[in-house]
Amino acid sequence: MPSPQHPILRTFVAYVEDRPGVLNRIASLFRRRGYNIVSLNVGRTHEAGISRMTFRVEADEDTARRIEANLYKLVNVLSVEDITDKPSVSRDLALIKVSVGPDKRAEVLQLCEVFRARAVDVGPRDLIVEITGTQDKIDGLVAILEPFGIAEMVQTGTVAMTRGPKGQAATTMHQPPALRGVDAA
Amino acid sequence: MAASVTNLTPNETRPEARRLTGAQLIWETLVKEGVRVVFGYPGGAIMPAYDALPQYPIRHILVRHEQGAAHMADGYARASGRVGVAVATSGPGATNLVTGIANAMMDSIPIVCITGQVASTLIGSDAFQETDITGITLPITKHNFLVSRAEDIAPTLRQAFYIASSGRPGPVLVDITKDAQNAAIDYVDDGAPVRLPGYRPERSPVPEELERAIELIRKAKRPIVFCGHGVVKANATPLLLEFVHKTGIPVAQTLLGLGGFPATHPSSLGMMGMHGEAWVNTAIQEADLIIALGMRFDDRVTGNLKTYAPNAKKIHVELDPAEINKNVKVDLPLLGDVREILRLLLPHVEKLDIAEWLAHIEELKGDSAVRDIQVLPDNGRLFAAHVIHDLWRYTEGKALVVTDVGQHQMWEAQYYKHDHPRKLVTSGGLGTMGFALPAAMGARLACPDDEIWVVAGDGGFQMTACELATCAQENIKVNIAIINNGYLGMVRQWQEFFYGGRYVATPIKSPDFVKLAEAHGLSGIRVTRREEVREAVERARANAETTIIDFRVEQEDAVYPMVPAGADLNAMIRRPLPEGVKHNPIYETGED
Ligand SMILES: Cc1ncc(C[n+]2csc(CCOP(=O)(O)OP(=O)(O)O)c2C)c(N)n1
Numbered sequence A: 001m002p003s004p005q006h007p008i009l010r011t012f013v014a015y016v017e018d019r020p021g022v023l024n025r026i027a028s029l030f031r032r033r034g035y036n037i038v039s040l041n042v043g044r045t046h047e048a049g050i051s052r053m054t055f056r057v058e059a060d061e062d063t064a065r066r067i068e069a070n071l072y073k074l075v076n077v078l079s080v081e082d083i084t085d086k087p088s089v090s091r092d093l094a095l096i097k098v099s100v101g102p103d104k105r106a107e108v109l110q111l112c113e114v115f116r117a118r119a120v121d122v123g124p125r126d127l128i129v130e131i132t133g134t135q136d137k138i139d140g141l142v143a144i145l146e147p148f149g150i151a152e153m154v155q156t157g158t159v160a161m162t163r164g165p166k167g168q169a170a171t172t173m174h175q176p177p178a179l180r181g182v183d184a185a
Numbered sequence B: 001m002a003a004s005v006t007n008l009t010p011n012e013t014r015p016e017a018r019r020l021t022g023a024q025l026i027w028e029t030l031v032k033e034g035v036r037v038v039f040g041y042p043g044g045a046i047m048p049a050y051d052a053l054p055q056y057p058i059r060h061i062l063v064r065h066e067q068g069a070a071h072m073a074d075g076y077a078r079a080s081g082r083v084g085v086a087v088a089t090s091g092p093g094a095t096n097l098v099t100g101i102a103n104a105m106m107d108s109i110p111i112v113c114i115t116g117q118v119a120s121t122l123i124g125s126d127a128f129q130e131t132d133i134t135g136i137t138l139p140i141t142k143h144n145f146l147v148s149r150a151e152d153i154a155p156t157l158r159q160a161f162y163i164a165s166s167g168r169p170g171p172v173l174v175d176i177t178k179d180a181q182n183a184a185i186d187y188v189d190d191g192a193p194v195r196l197p198g199y200r201p202e203r204s205p206v207p208e209e210l211e212r213a214i215e216l217i218r219k220a221k222r223p224i225v226f227c228g229h230g231v232v233k234a235n236a237t238p239l240l241l242e243f244v245h246k247t248g249i250p251v252a253q254t255l256l257g258l259g260g261f262p263a264t265h266p267s268s269l270g271m272m273g274m275h276g277e278a279w280v281n282t283a284i285q286e287a288d289l290i291i292a293l294g295m296r297f298d299d300r301v302t303g304n305l306k307t308y309a310p311n312a313k314k315i316h317v318e319l320d321p322a323e324i325n326k327n328v329k330v331d332l333p334l335l336g337d338v339r340e341i342l343r344l345l346l347p348h349v350e351k352l353d354i355a356e357w358l359a360h361i362e363e364l365k366g367d368s369a370v371r372d373i374q375v376l377p378d379n380g381r382l383f384a385a386h387v388i389h390d391l392w393r394y395t396e397g398k399a400l401v402v403t404d405v406g407q408h409q410m411w412e413a414q415y416y417k418h419d420h421p422r423k424l425v426t427s428g429g430l431g432t433m434g435f436a437l438p439a440a441m442g443a444r445l446a447c448p449d450d451e452i453w454v455v456a457g458d459g460g461f462q463m464t465a466c467e468l469a470t471c472a473q474e475n476i477k478v479n480i481a482i483i484n485n486g487y488l489g490m491v492r493q494w495q496e497f498f499y500g501g502r503y504v505a506t507p508i509k510s511p512d513f514v515k516l517a518e519a520h521g522l523s524g525i526r527v528t529r530r531e532e533v534r535e536a537v538e539r540a541r542a543n544a545e546t547t548i549i550d551f552r553v554e555q556e557d558a559v560y561p562m563v564p565a566g567a568d569l570n571a572m573i574r575r576p577l578p579e580g581v582k583h584n585p586i587y588e589t590g591e592d
């Protein structure tokens, strides 16, 4: 068990108003307070005008709570949740261009199969592999493909969602984190 | 069924649409927000707004530098509790506001800054006087807006006032493009409430936490209440008095909390922190309970965090969750408005059995030399401490004092006893030299019946002395005490203590302040001896025009006690005593 004072990789989900400059406000907050973003992803949701962000930060428990509290102070932030300790699914997506011609193609495709990755483009001297999964899984595939020659690769930030029937509607999560004192009984 | 389309009963009619320009809508909205005065400076991108201004009952104060406009809005807000407004043009006008905005941000002061911006079609083209002021001020505003359509002006300004003044207050900037100001729209004031789905400024404590606080208070043997800026801002002074009368707990103030609890009240200990009273800092280190009201444990208050108040349980009453456990780990946070939480606690607290603790603090006081007025040599020369002390005496402690930043600011905090909230206006978090004169002018407009005194250093005063011309043009009367020591005194003091006495770039030459006043059509008085103080103060008060008193004080005096930055709170540098003099208790009787 990591102690609460020990920084660990944490995953947050936030809903924000879909307006110009909102990402800048969030990035500026992280920069100014010295929080170290490991990855950040923003995209639209099914609700018009609302974007959802997933971001991962190295932080101890106290810092994590203050990150939440500081994000709540941004007027365009609708809700924030630290889902690090909640049962959840998180995924990254990567595209990897492997420099292989026809001779080794089958071998690469076979390896990809093991990782449930798939080829999304094939050229005479290269192919593009798409993989979704956790960072570990992506790292594993990269290590396997490296010897064949990786020409380029791109990866999204993590997106995450908690398990269970209840969705995190942007409009229902309102309260900033419950704050506890050091010896609160 | 046309009748069901609207909710209007037959007698009601829709408010009529009026054709207004964006420029008119700016002032129209400000008037509805209760604004009667704005501080500003015109220029190309804000000219449409200025052109429409005479149609509205708003007084405009033409400043000499936009930094002054922001500080005036700030001083206005601090003195009145209402939102102050500054107006500037794009580009250099907007960037000149920056220091004033940062100052308001650090001390959580509600101001709204309105800036003109180049036409929306030109944004991003590096047009003449285009500057990304919303980008620049992003980290130093509570929120900011770029408005490029006339339709958005009124709703945005209303949001700006709401955000600036609610919750933990702060500066909001609204950047309005020139084409939005020029466009005319059919405007219907529907009076709809401001809708900001992501903005929830209220907080309230959980009942169990309140119970636990009551428990901690009941058990305390050596408790102290901290009165921070939040007490002043929440207008919580009457409830704090009640709390102290009921419990008997003594009160220490932060710099910005001065006046939040009356300084001459028997339970008032005085200021804490770097230049706080020695006995207060010692008592904090010995306390077993701290009830911190609306303050943020700034490093100037705590000294070394590792050794700070090691024996005390800490209850932190605070509106902003992001402040909890930021600098000092607290045992119990109570989230909410200070006044509301005091109201909830009051019925459950009672007189504490702390006579021993109070007697101990009395002893600490007796051992302290901070009140060193008496040990200063009475050689007929002027000491800043004497000047402030006399100013307090001759104004009967009733003036609204606005200070600049430096030694004089600390002496003011130590020797002018503020018995009422909002009667000390000072730049705490940012420590902005040049703040005093413009902030005092803002305070003057907010509080026309107050006697206003600027206490400034010879260095800082010169940073915004151009506003003397504004005083003259706008007939703004303030009294100005320049504590003229020929140095950037606070920096010189650090050089004396920590840099081997090497006074690099701190001796400062000033203009003849008396002549400077006269050059503006104002009055100036020079004071070099203590016996001249009273008459000068009285003449300044009697003058109809702004009057400067140039107090030529002892040049190399230092502010004592002092906790060196980062040192333990009770590791204080004390004034060396003259030979044969013991640390003696100083009871200020008004005779000192
Ligand atoms: C704008 C700004 N620049 C620099 C400083 C650093 N500083 C803090 S106090 C001080 C000296 C102030 O000198 P003066 O106004 O003469 O006041 P004194 O300390 O002599 O009373 C300086 C330079 C500051 N606080 N603000």
Ligand SMILES: [Mg+2]
Pocket (backbone or CB within 6 Å): B406, B457, B458, B459, B483, B484, B485, B486, B487, B488, B489
């Ligand atoms: Mg000076």
